[in-house]
Amino acid sequence: MSTDVRTIAASEFPEWLNALCAGFLNASPVPESDVVQRAEHTDLARVQGAFDTDTGRCVGTFRSFAQELTVPGGARLPASAVSNVAVLATHRRRGLLSRMMRAELTAAKERGEVLSTLIAAEYPIYGRYGYGPAAGIAEWEIDVPRAGIDRRRPVPADGGRIDLVDAAEMRRVGPVLHERLRTTTPGLVSRDERWWNLATGLEEVSIRPYKPKFFAVYRSAAGEVEGAVAYRADDHWTDAKVPLTTVEVQDLLAVTVAAERALWHYLCSIDWVMKVRTGYRAPDDLAPLLLPDPRSARTLTSADYLWVRLLDVAAALRARTYAVPGTLVLDVTDPDGYAGGRFRLDAGTAAGTAECAPTGEPADLRLDVARLGSLYLGDESAVRLAALGGIEELRPGALALADAMLRTARRPWCPDVF
Structure with a gap:
């Protein structure tokens, strides 16, 4: 059984979409209206398909798009965001994903994209392509009666107000809020106009039909919008006419702690609401601690x-800031040849300054590119990875210095599915 992996033609896009849906276990054919709409917002030059040469059918899908990723310090780096990856069950274990991934990473390197991002549906797949888990998420369910909110x-209480909009x-x-938050939150990715149109119901696709939401904003005492939340509520009651409504947060953005506190307290103060599900938050999110009883927030999800x-490597390490000054020489291995080499990282004494360039000096740490990806946004510990055998310390004290330099005070966060 032979296969051909290539960039698809416009005429092949409908079949590609149906193969994608089949790969994600959606048996419904894609309506023509969705094909037209999605084609308008898809760069076909970045869409690959795997085709069975005997039948001509599309049996594998792969797409990337241009993205910006916020790194520690607020810089926004050009990234290749990988999405829509699927191989039909009839054609697994034939190296199709490897071929598509190799083509994409080569193209991304040529385009000058400093890094590549993805949301991994399955953990074991992407480490072999040099990806490392760099930002996790957590989700809580708040037991409202137990939370202790009046x-x-x-x-x-700060003189601000919340309004439904x-x-x-x-x-x-x-x-506007998202852009403000992106300047301070590593891990956040760019949202284009279509993202917001879909999130607010101005656009809709049948495979992801829009469900109405409530929207509320927090305005400070000075009248400035500092937070907003999108949420849905079910309509669940017991047979004894006791309300058991659950609110599910779809998106909550707050650029001040006052706004964050006010929005969570508002959600827990809505009549009939017994549970509030927070949606995907940073693993160290303040939400539980903003409640009088943090134990009322039960962890539902904690994952990469x-x-x-x-x-x-050099451009990525130059772009971010470091918690303390220091110098590290990193020996980075990359079996695929995109980012390997030995690099000297100098984090200067002036806040935010860093230099990184190839060097022939003796290495302080040896690690592969996937482990460096896990360390890059400041979430993971070099000491932990070394304990697991993922990093080799070649100079005593280098692991501790790496942790002091690379870790961030707040953990990176990316709530977006792409």
């Missing part, structure tokens, strides 16, 4: 989420 006082207003203020694959 539901008789829903007005923020319509989708058009959320479409206006949401991107955003994976990073470096393509230009």
Whole structure:
């Protein structure tokens, strides 16, 4: 059984979409209206398909798109975001993903994209392509009666206010808040206009039908919008007419702690609501600690989420900031040849300055590119990875210095599915 892996033609896009849906276990054919709409927002030059040469059928899918990733210090690096990866069950274990991944990483390197990102559906797959888990997520379910919030006082105590708004207003203020938050939060990725249109119902595709949401914004005492939340609520009651409503947060953005506190307290003060599901938050999110009883927030999910694959080590390490000054020589191995080499990283005494360039000096640490990806956003510990055999310390004290330099005070966060 032979296969051909290539960039698809426009005429092959409908079949490619149906193969994608089949790969994700959706048996419904893609409507023509969805094909037209998605084609308008897809760069076909970055779409690959694997085709069975005997039948001509598309049996594997792969797509990337241009993205910006915020790194520690606030710089936004050009990234190749990998998505829509699927191989039909009839054609597994034939190296199709490896061929598509190799073509994409080669093209991304040529385009000058410093790194590649993805959300891994399955953990064991992507490490062999040089990706490392770089930012995790957590989700909590708040038991509202136990939380201890005084539901008789829903007005923020700081003089601010919360208002319900319509989708058009959320479409206006949401991107502004997200851009402000992106300057301070490593791991956040860019959201284009279509992301916001889909999130607010201005656009819709049948395979992901829009479900109406509530939108609320927090305004400070000075009248400035500092936070917003999108959420849904079910309508569940017991036979004894006791409300058991659950609110599910779809997106919550806050650029101040006051806004964050006010929004969570508001959600826990809505009549009939017994549970609040937080949606994907950073693993060290403040939400539980903003409640009078943090134990009322039960962990539902704690997992890896955003994976990073470096393509230009020197550019990536120069772009971010470091918690303390120091110098490290890293011997980075990359079996695929995109980012290997020995690099000297100098984090200067002036805040935010760093230099990184290839060097012939003796290495302080030896690690592969996937482990460096895990360390890059500041979430993982070099000491932990070394204990697991993933990093070799070649100079005493280098592991401790790497942790002091690379770790961030707050953990990186990416809530977006792509």
